[in-house]
Amino acid sequence: MNIFSRYLIKNVFLGFAAAAALLIPLFSTFDFINELDDVSSGGYHWTQALMVVLMKLPRCLIDLGPFIALLGGIIGLGQLSKSLELTAMRVSGMSVFRIGMNALCAGIIFTVALCALDEWVASPLQQRALQLKDIAEARDDNASGSANTLWARKNNEFVTIKTLDEYNRPVGIEIFKYHKDLTLDYYIYAKTATIIGNGIWTLYDVNQKKWADGKETSTLHDSMPWQSIFNHTSLKELMMPSDSFSIRQLNNYIDYLQTTNQPDLEFRIALWQKLGQPVLILAMILLSVPFTFSNPRAPGMGSRLATGAIIGLLTYVSYQIIVNLGLLFSFSAPLTALLPPILLLALALILVNRFDKKH
Template sequence: MKIFSRYLLRHIFIGFAAAAGLLLPLFTTFNLINELDDVSPGGYRWTQAVIVVLMTLPRTLIDLGPFIALLGGIIGLGQLSKSMELTAIRTTGFSIFRIAMVALCAGLMLTFALSATDEWIASPLQQQAVQIKNRADALDGSNDVAGNILWARRDNEFVTIKSLDEQNQPAGIELFYYRPDRSLETYIYAQTATISDSRTWVLHGVNQKKWLNGKETIETTANLPWQSLFADMSLLELTMPSNSFSITQLGHYIAWLKKTDQPSIEFKLALWQKLGYPLLTLAMILLAIPFAFSAPRSPGLGSRLAVGVVVGLLTYVSYQIIINLGLLFSLNAQLTTLAPPVFLLVVALILVYRFDRQH
């Protein structure tokens, strides 16, 4: 029986490789087209766009994990079904449910590999790619970034930073100090700042406005020390998108957001998605079982793959919609990210069990 299990695992992993070989070039092309839209004469060059796409290739692989599991299972098991090898294996006492458990083991191996890739390869590479693009955009004077990249709060003090320069020093710093009645007491704008240590910044090119008893006073100074609200975090790290963080970084960031009274739902969702995606991948590999055993010779493998693509696409889009709804309405992060994959996994197990009983 171990020989049959190894034989099935080998074909399933061949299917995974074939699915990855089919999907990765396609989605990499889409990513490249998207990056080329941001190319500008004075900043982001097409060579940098190619480098960014290559560096985010591991992230694309992880995002496609559920797709690869479903299509790889259909390819690997479907080919065995077409050649009647699955039927021969079943005559030795291998039930459909047991074959499904072997496929599930292959799915577990895939999810462990993807999780390790996410934590130690995809996240660091994606963050480096974001740095390359941000630095290139900063060189383009005609590229105006809408909005500020960082906000923080401490009691009645608020701070926002527009951008980071090439040395990762803050630029365009605005400070707001409010009274208990929420009226603005002091406004400070600094062109740049130098981070002297983790807690003290020196603001440069400072314009300060104060309002007292209905009167406004304006003061300009060259330098002004300020106790930073970003003492516990790296500014560069704070500018990264949530999906580029590792589990350790997400935990640290969420703790910092709570400490500074900022909403953390986006990063909680990103954290729990790290578990949601593996569950979704396991569910998809189990959904490949009915495709493999239904009508071995008709429809053909191409038709099953087409249906698998539709199922995978609908599942992926539905999952993203649910997560975005959770972000929009600030729903419970664990429930939003884990409930759909768990539900789909239970449905897949029920389908496999019923299919086993019927055949």
């Protein structure tokens, strides 16, 4: 790698930093405004909402990765083009394709860093933030319930858990057991529970209802044992949405869903999106190259950034639509999550090659 390549990579990274400095505060503000809708006097306070937003900043950075890649590439290469440094590199024998490959090298480093951040920083922090919010909302008697309520099934037994307390103990447990003819055998509601071990839970403040011969009987218990349908997978992980999972957690959750005969397509798509996101970021970096060489002087940087933001937004929305359509129509998870980024990367490579021949 010569001095020109190192200089290019450095300026592209400066562009990434400038794009991140512009986008992250903006989207974090929107996130904070959204969190304020859940604030209440008896449970979730604004200080906790602010803490949740701060803990989700790494996730925000990862989600904005494609935007940062496109806008950062436009800023970094655009500044070099404006100062005629790219022209000097071209005169020294550097082709447009080689400039694009150097930008791609910066993108690979950026992508690897984001993947490591996602696996070991963003996912744990986001889960802690969601748990903090759930615990705060559970203290509010007027709250409608946690957004992360867990449903599980094993054979003819269904279980729902409202939330977990600060000690990761289940709160608001409902158990439904059906006969083979789908008539209800019994229903159990317990305010709290403790996990003893070997799949045994102790339920507290229990209301148990049974149906037999057309009659209903109701019994109250201070406590009672229950053979849990959950396996070794952590309840804290099971309560979390798929976008907060690391790759390891997604694999564990998919195994759990398959073991209990529950649908797992959402989580398989989320797993393959972990691979699709880096490809999408690399494609967006390459798309910044045509912006740089379209015309160095006109339109201005502001117009290019606005166009890049529109393209980035359309790409993000289109990708989410495709993912949700794949979930709705049960398409192949790898095909749904990987095909659009790969096609976009191929298109970007074609455009870079075209501009290389043109210039």
